[in-house]
Amino acid sequence: MSESQASEERLEKLVAFLIASVAVLAAVITFLQTYSSGKGDEADRTSTQFVIQAMQARTGGETRVSHEWQGAYQTWYELDLQALAADLAGDKAAADRYRLVRDRIAGLSPILSPQYFDPASGRTPDYSGYQADTYIVESTRLTEKYAAYNKIGDAWDDRSKVLIVHLMLLAVSLSLFGLSTTIKGFMRGAFIALGSLISLVVLAWAFIVMIRPPPQVPEAAIEAYSQGVGLAWHGDHAAAVEQFNTALAAEPGYANALYERGNAYYGIGDYPAALADYEAAVRAGREDTNAGWNLGWTYYLLGRFDDAIRVDRAVLEQDSSLIGVQFNLALALMVNGQLDEAEAEYRQGVDQAVGEMNSARLTGAQPPSSFWDYMDASAADIDNLINEMDGTPKPWGQAPAPTALRADQVQLRALADKIFYLLKDTTVALEFTGQAPPQTARGTATAFEFGTEELDDQGNFVQYNTARSFAFGLNEIQVLFDYSGLTKGALEVWKVYRDGFEDPTLRVTGNWKLEESGSAAKPISYAYSSLFVFTPGEYTVEFYLDSHLIGRGTFTVEEPK
Amino acid sequence: MKTENFKTFTAIMIALVTIASALVAWRAAVASGEASQADFSGLAAAINAEEEQVLNEIAVTEHYQAFLIYTRYNELGNKLQEAIDAAGSGEAVDPLQRLKSDSWGIAYGLQSVFFPSRYLRPDGSYDSQREMQEKIADSERKRDVKPELHFTRADRLRLKANLLVVTLVFLGVSLWLFTCAQIIQRGIKYGFALGGMFLLLASVLAMSLIEIFL
Numbered sequence: 001m002s003e004s005q006a007s008e009e010r011l012e013k014l015v016a017f018l019i020a021s022v023a024v025l026a027a028v029i030t031f032l033q034t035y036s037s038g039k040g041d042e043a044d045r046t047s048t049q050f051v052i053q054a055m056q057a058r059t060g061g062e063t064r065v066s067h068e069w070q071g072a073y074q075t076w077y078e079l080d081l082q083a084l085a086a087d088l089a090g091d092k093a094a095a096d097r098y099r100l101v102r103d104r105i106a107g108l109s110p111i112l113s114p115q116y117f118d119p120a121s122g123r124t125p126d127y128s129g130y131q132a133d134t135y136i137v138e139s140t141r142l143t144e145k146y147a148a149y150n151k152i153g154d155a156w157d158d159r160s161k162v163l164i165v166h167l168m169l170l171a172v173s174l175s176l177f178g179l180s181t182t183i184k185g186f187m188r189g190a191f192i193a194l195g196s197l198i199s200l201v202v203l204a205w206a207f208i209v210m211i212r213p214p215p216q217v218p219e220a221a222i223e224a225y226s227q228g229v230g231l232a233w234h235g236d237h238a239a240a241v242e243q244f245n246t247a248l249a250a251e252p253g254y255a256n257a258l259y260e261r262g263n264a265y266y267g268i269g270d271y272p273a274a275l276a277d278y279e280a281a282v283r284a285g286r287e288d289t290n291a292g293w294n295l296g297w298t299y300y301l302l303g304r305f306d307d308a309i310r311v312d313r314a315v316l317e318q319d320s321s322l323i324g325v326q327f328n329l330a331l332a333l334m335v336n337g338q339l340d341e342a343e344a345e346y347r348q349g350v351d352q353a354v355g356e357m358n359s360a361r362l363t364g365a366q367p368p369s370s371f372w373d374y375m376d377a378s379a380a381d382i383d384n385l386i387n388e389m390d391g392t393p394k395p396w397g398q399a400p401a402p403t404a405l406r407a408d409q410v411q412l413r414a415l416a417d418k419i420f421y422l423l424k425d426t427t428v429a430l431e432f433t434g435q436a437p438p439q440t441a442r443g444t445a446t447a448f449e450f451g452t453e454e455l456d457d458q459g460n461f462v463q464y465n466t467a468r469s470f471a472f473g474l475n476e477i478q479v480l481f482d483y484s485g486l487t488k489g490a491l492e493v494w495k496v497y498r499d500g501f502e503d504p505t506l507r508v509t510g511n512w513k514l515e516e517s518g519s520a521a522k523p524i525s526y527a528y529s530s531l532f533v534f535t536p537g538e539y540t541v542e543f544y545l546d547s548h549l550i551g552r553g554t555f556t557v558e559e560p561k
Numbered sequence: 562m563k564t565e566n567f568k569t570f571t572a573i574m575i576a577l578v579t580i581a582s583a584l585v586a587w588r589a590a591v592a593s594g595e596a597s598q599a600d601f602s603g604l605a606a607a608i609n610a611e612e613e614q615v616l617n618e619i620a621v622t623e624h625y626q627a628f629l630i631y632t633r634y635n636e637l638g639n640k641l642q643e644a645i646d647a648a649g650s651g652e653a654v655d656p657l658q659r660l661k662s663d664s665w666g667i668a669y670g671l672q673s674v675f676f677p678s679r680y681l682r683p684d685g686s687y688d689s690q691r692e693m694q695e696k697i698a699d700s701e702r703k704r705d706v707k708p709e710l711h712f713t714r715a716d717r718l719r720l721k722a723n724l725l726v727v728t729l730v731f732l733g734v735s736l737w738l739f740t741c742a743q744i745i746q747r748g749i750k751y752g753f754a755l756g757g758m759f760l761l762l763a764s765v766l767a768m769s770l771i772e773i774f775l
Contacts, residue, residue: 047601048604051605051608055609055611055612070623070627070675074674078667078671081666081667081670085666089659150605161590164587164590165587168586168587172583175576175579176579183568183569184565185565191572365694366694366695366698368702369699370699371695371698503673504677504678504679505672507678509683528638528662528666529663529666530666531669532666
């Protein structure tokens with residue numbers, strides 16, 4: 001055997017050894033890939049199981065809560081009103097009978113137990129507290145487990161995909177080794193070297209992939225988080241913060257816990273702490289529009305208008321249909337002194353609202369019910385801002401400190417006034433006519449006065465006793481004003497807000513029956529029954545004609561003495 | 562071309578075809594994995610949609626039930642008012658007045674607590690359909706309830722994976738042609754090499770187009 005033949009034989013043996021070694025490595029990686037893929041499927045299966053269980057918990061829980069509310073509490077409430085009516089009529093025996101039946105009902109339902117309901121308080125049962133205990137905590141726990149297992153499934157699937165790459169690379173190595181036997185010279189050596197290098201890289205890479213621990217289900221963090229969500233659900237924000245702290249101690253980058261703790265701080269009124277958590281939640285992966293929406297709004301409240309504008313714009317890039325964020329952006333621009341841009345954004349929001357209503361109607365659908373809330377809230381935000389600037393902030397209103405405003409206050413007020421009317425007109429026009437406000441002239445009304453009717457002994461009208469504040473016990477009030485430029489037969493809408501929020505049961509609609517100009521007295525009344533009076537609070541009455549806001553005024557009903 | 566050089570050329574081409582095949586197989590596996598993930602997300606969205614539908618149905622049905630009880634009291638009040646109007650004045654109407662006040666009062670109480678007044682129509686009926694549609698629109702805003710978006714993506718990714726696998730078949734034929742070109746000594750080997758080269762380039766082009774458009 002010559003020297004070259006011997007060398008050739010050694011090389012062939014080396015190649016055969018390398019091919020056998022790579023084949024073994026490929027077999028091991030195939031096993032790991034199959035194992036990883038199986039673990040991924042297993043996690044996905046568990047995840048699906050949890051999402052179905054969460055659905056069951058929510059639908060079952062909500063069915064139960066709803067039936068307790070509409071069945072048990074509604075029956076209790078009817079009997080309570082009947083007892084009250086009997087009392088008012090002086091029929092004590094009947095009132096007692098109704099109360100006995102009412103109390104019997106109370107013993108039959110958990111929502112009417114002392115844990116959730118104190119009849120003496122005059123309030124409804126703690127609906128959200130009952131929801132939290134019945135299913136919110138459980139469904140949150142299951143949903144978080146679904147998400148955690150989904151993440152684990154993704155991690156195993158990623159691992160499986162990387163192992164497939166490894167198998168492909170090993171196939172290339174085998175091919176190079178095989179080809180090296182068909183050629184001679186430098187190329188043969190190069191093929192063997194390249195094949196060996198690829199195999200070694202695969203070996204090291206697969207080792208690193210497999211020793212990296214897969215994500216685990218953070219059970220303790222999920223438990224604390226779920227409890228926190230339950231507490232926040234029924235308004236115990238301070239206790240919820242404690243639970244979220246526990247969750248974050250167990251799982252520091254828990255994005256949902258950061259976000260919900262931010263919401264809890266917001267509920268307490270600690271806006272700087274809320275802001276810090278929202279920012280941390282976004283950094284931890286909560287990049288959805290809800291987190292951005294809250295973040296932008298908190299920047300606004302804290303006077304960081306440039307940041308608010310930046311975040312609102314980013315949220316709108318994600319989802320341009322979010323009309324609430326569109327108006328938040330316009331508001332932030334307005335207080336930042338960018339008045340022209342603010343007006344343009346407001347008008348864009350109004351056009352968007354009209355467009356959304358039109359497209360919903362064309363498809364026989366409806367815009368979301370939240371659409372009306374955001375339309376109403378956009379005008380309320382301006383109102384709150386003006387109240388803050390006037391030094392008369394309302395407890396239910398939110399606005400940045402006047403010292404943070406960057407706009408000229410005179411110009412800002414002028415624009416705010418114009419936009420306020422635009423938003424109010426559009427909301428009423430869309431809700432009652434489905435169209436943009438008509439291009440008709442706006443009538444005028446004098447400032448509203450509020451009064452009660454004074455009658456003589458025979459029940460004849462004597463005069464209106466006007467005031468701004470009325471004692472508890474009032475069951476009818478007259479809105480008094482002079483007007484001009486109103487069209488007979490036009491759509492008339494009256495809306496009443498108590499402590500900043502509309503009470504739709506006091507809404508009145510119809511057609512204007514009076515003359516084009518004159519004096520009017522409009523009753524806002526519970527007088528059709530002896531059972532109800534105005535609840536204490538600040539009432540704002542708005543009058544619209546032909547979808548134009550004509551007049552607006554406020555009166556107060558005092559607390560009972 | 563000298564025989565040795567041609568052999569080296571075909572060996573390099575075979576290596577390139579192998580690498581291209583590995584690349585295509587990897588992209589196909591990734592696309593297939595993403596399709597499975599999209600299917601999973603679609604399933605979760607379908608579950609969300611069904612859940613929202615059930616929850617909305619519960620709420621609207623409960624509201625409608627409350628509205629029916631409200632209507633009972635309200636209409637009773639209306640009938641009592643008609644009776645009062647017919648009776649004129651006097652002591653006889655006092656009990657009717659009381660009953661009317663009670664009926665309307667209870668009707669108002671139910672309206673203020675147990676169903677949203679916004680859906681009361683001027684004719685006294687309740688617009689359950691509108692409430693349901695608004696709730697569905699709200700659900701679409703709040704949660705992922707559109708499985709079809711995920712399923713469409715899954716179908717697209719599955720098509721991509723299938724097309725890449727088809728490309729893999731052509732790369733296999735290309736490999737076969739280059740291998741024949743290396744084994745055969747006659748002039749036809751150039752034809753095999755040319756065919757292999759054409760299929761390799763076509764496959765690479767096809768893979769690029771699939772990656773760009775799918």
